[in-house]
Amino acid sequence: MRPLAALRAARRAPLLQVAKSAAATIAAWLIAGWLVPGHLPVFAAIAALLVVQPSVNQSFAKAVERSIGVIAGVVIAVLLSLALGGLSWVVLLAVVVAMVVAWSFKATPGTANQVAISAMLVLALGSASPDYAVDRILETLIGAAIGFVVNVVVVPPVLVDPARRDLALLGGELAATLDRLGDALTEPQSPARLQELMLEARLLRPMKDAADASLGAGEESLTLNPRGSRHRTELAAMSALLERLGPIVTQVIGMTRAYVDQYDDTLPDEPSVPAIAEQLHRAGHDVRLAVQLAEVDPEPETLTSAIPALTSALDIRPPSSRNWVLIGSLTEDLRRIRAGLRDED
Numbered sequence: 001m002r003p004l005a006a007l008r009a010a011r012r013a014p015l016l017q018v019a020k021s022a023a024a025t026i027a028a029w030l031i032a033g034w035l036v037p038g039h040l041p042v043f044a045a046i047a048a049l050l051v052v053q054p055s056v057n058q059s060f061a062k063a064v065e066r067s068i069g070v071i072a073g074v075v076i077a078v079l080l081s082l083a084l085g086g087l088s089w090v091v092l093l094a095v096v097v098a099m100v101v102a103w104s105f106k107a108t109p110g111t112a113n114q115v116a117i118s119a120m121l122v123l124a125l126g127s128a129s130p131d132y133a134v135d136r137i138l139e140t141l142i143g144a145a146i147g148f149v150v151n152v153v154v155v156p157p158v159l160v161d162p163a164r165r166d167l168a169l170l171g172g173e174l175a176a177t178l179d180r181l182g183d184a185l186t187e188p189q190s191p192a193r194l195q196e197l198m199l200e201a202r203l204l205r206p207m208k209d210a211a212d213a214s215l216g217a218g219e220e221s222l223t224l225n226p227r228g229s230r231h232r233t234e235l236a237a238m239s240a241l242l243e244r245l246g247p248i249v250t251q252v253i254g255m256t257r258a259y260v261d262q263y264d265d266t267l268p269d270e271p272s273v274p275a276i277a278e279q280l281h282r283a284g285h286d287v288r289l290a291v292q293l294a295e296v297d298p299e300p301e302t303l304t305s306a307i308p309a310l311t312s313a314l315d316i317r318p319p320s321s322r323n324w325v326l327i328g329s330l331t332e333d334l335r336r337i338r339a340g341l342r343d344e345d
Contacts, residue, residue: 016155017054024048024150028143035142036135043070043121043136044143051147055159057223059151062110063144069114070140073098074133076115077122094119152226159221160231163214163238164296167245170207171291174245175284177201177252181259182280185273194260201256204249211242238296248287248340251333262326270323272331279334286341 025048032044047066053059076098084090098119102112122136151157177200184197218235267273 021052024147028146032139032142043139047140047143048147055221056225063148070118073115073118077119078133091123159218163218166211166214167296170211175287178284182277185277255333258329
C-alpha cells in the first residue's frame with residue numbers, strides 16, 4: 001500500500017483552487033487560440049494550469065519559472081533543429097543539452113525540468129522553425145499571465161486560519177503539559193506514568209514545528225496578495241506569540257526531562273514542591289492568557305481569569321541533598337518561563 005499512499009495528500013486541496021485551475025486552463029486555451037492561431041494552444045493551457053498555486057507569491061514564482069524554462073527550451077530546440085535537421089534522435093539530444101544548460105546556470109530543479117520538457121515538446125509536436133518557436137513562447141506567456149491573474153482576482157488564498165489553528169493547539173498543549181507536571185510533582189509516580197509524562201512533553205516539539213510551518217505558509221500567502229493588508233497585523237501578533245512560546249516549549253521539555261531523570265519518592269515531601277507546583281499551574285494559566293490576548297483562541301479552555309497569575313520569584317527553603325539539583329533546575333526554568341511570558345530580557 002505504500003506506493004498508493006505516496007499518491008495521496010494529507011488533505012484535499014480546496015475545491016475553489018480546483019475550480020480556479022480549471023477556469024484558468026480553459027481561458028488560456030481560448031484566448032491563446034484566438035491570439036496565436038494555427039496550432040492547438042497546449043503550451044498556454046499547461047502554463048495556466050501550473051501557475052495557479054496555493055498562494056499568489058507561488059503563482060508569480062511559477063509563472064517566471066515556466067516562462068524562462070519555455071523560452072530556453074524552445075531556443076535550444078530551434079537551434080538544434082536548424083543545425084541537425086528533424087531526425088528523431090535530435091529530440092533526445094535536445095533533452096540532454098537542455099539539462100546540461102540548466103545545470104550550468106544553477107537553475108532550480110523545476111526550471112531545469114521545464115527547459116528539457118519544452119525542448120522535447122517543441123521538437124515532438126511541430127516543426128522547430130523560428131516562427132513556430134515565437135508562437136510557443138507567446139502562448140506560454142499568455143497562459144502564465146492568465147493563470148496569475150485568475151489566482152489574484154478570484155479570491156486569492158490567505159493561509160492565516162491554519163496558522164491560528166496550529167498556534168491554538170500548541171498553546172493549549174503547552175499549558176496542559178505545565179499542569180500535568182504541576183500535578184505530578186505533588187504525588188508519587190510510577191515508572192510508566194513518568195514515561196508517559198515524557199512522551200506527552202515531547203509532542204510539543206512537532207507541534208511547534210507545525211505552527212512554525214503554518215506561519216511561514218501564511219506569510220508567503222500574503223506576499224503580493226491584494227487581500228494581505230488586512231491580515232498582516234494578526235499574523236504579526238501570531239509570530240510574536242510563537243516567538244514567546246518557542247523557548248518555553250524547550251524549557252518545559254527540559255523540566256519534564258529533569259523531573260523524570262531525577263525523580264525520587266521523597267520529592268513530594270519537599271517543603272518547596274507545593275509552591276513550585278502552584279507556579280507551574282499559574283504558568284499554564286498565563287500561557288492560555290497569552291494565546292487569548294493574541295486572538296489565536298478567543299476563549300481557551302480552563303482560562304479562569306484575564307489577569308496574569310505568575311508571581312515574583314519564589315523563596316525556596318533548602319531541599320534535601322538528594323533533590324537539590326532538581327529543585328534548583330525547576331525554579332530556574334520557572335524564572336525563565338515567567339520572563340518569557342512577560343517579555344522580559
